[in-house]
Amino acid sequence: MKKKVAIQGVKGSYHHGVAQAYFGEDVDINECMSFQELVHSLENHKSTDGVMAIENSIAGSIIPNYAYIDEHDLKIRGEYFLPIHHCLMALKGQKISEIKEVYSHPMALLQCKEFFRGQPHIKLVEDADTADVARRISEEQLRGVAAVAGEIAATIYQLDILAREIQTIKSNSTRFFILSTEDVKEKDKKANKASLKFLTDHKKGSLATVLNVMSDCGLNLTKIQSLPVISMPWKYSFFVDVTFENYKDYEKAMSILRIMALELKVLGEYKNQNG
Structure with missing residues (x-):
């Protein structure tokens, strides 16, 4: 099946540039004027893959996109860092x-x-x-x-x-996720980065304990973002990115965290593009 990639924006946008860099110059794109439309394009199988900006080195995280990925069970297949020249x-x-x-x-x-x-x-x-x-x-x-x-x-x-170059900080870059709705049939043992979502209980030190497990298992925490759980006032879910040198170390950490955390969800395992 030929790939059709959903992007936020039109030809000439930064999302379009990432789609070309990741999938090839002749990639078939589906122009979406919002991130919500991009998600629906994937869910309705109008697109096979999607490119979604997730954070910028100046402006920070695009927080609603974490919720889109989680709530719609999108799978992170890869990442791409694009230098931004406004x-x-x-x-x-x-x-x-x-x-x-x-x-x-x-x-x-x-x-x-x-x-x-x-x-x-x-x-x-x-x-x-x-x-x-x-x-x-x-x-x-x-x-x-x-x-x-x-x-x-x-x-x-x-x-x-x-x-040219009117961005505040000249070394401006944006990180994009490559998304799909399909589960990976076979785990990529060459993956050295993962995006996770977890919830902890309200006990003192619960978050620190989870982070210590990651550290003890040789995982390097490169990103942490909290989002409120709408159905549970004043409770938060945590979205983290971790890198690792040995996939077995990552598997060990996951087996422990599945026992410790109230909820653990693997959003994606992929190769670290910025390492």
Whole structure:
């Protein structure tokens, strides 16, 4: 079966770039204008795989996406770290002084807040996608309006780049998950990273005990994120990423944690792309 990959956004978006880098330049994509639509595309088998941003080195975690992955039982098959180079783009022949409004995804605007502090005449407007704004500016010939997006969007939609590298921190990068709804038929013993979700009881030191087990078994905790459990007020679930050198060490830790934790869920086992 040929792969069709769901992305948040349109051609020229950062999600599109990750899909091409991970699956190949000629990948067949399914454009989704929200993460919820992306999830539904996977659940309804309109797409075989999905690319979903999960955290950014400047703006932090995209917390609702952890809930989407958990609640819809999506499987994390891999990860991809993409360097982010934001550009300000508009119709040809315009200057920054002529721009009245800038539209982009809220995460992109957040990552460029220092640049726009120096442009007080510009109104920032949140939108669904970086590249989709560039597309609309081109198709509707919108003057006085600019987009924050990647350079590839300016190329595709034939816009002028008014400023490059406008992100606050130049070493800006976003981590993406590669998702599927299908269970892995056979465990990848070459995997050296895993994403987990667990709940602990309310006893003092419960979380510390779980983390100590991971450490004692040779697991390295690279990420921890808490989310409230909606059905249980003031109780939290924890989403963690761990890396390991020996898969058997990871299996040992899982066997212990299944006994200790109130709930343990493996969201995905995959190769560490940033190691």
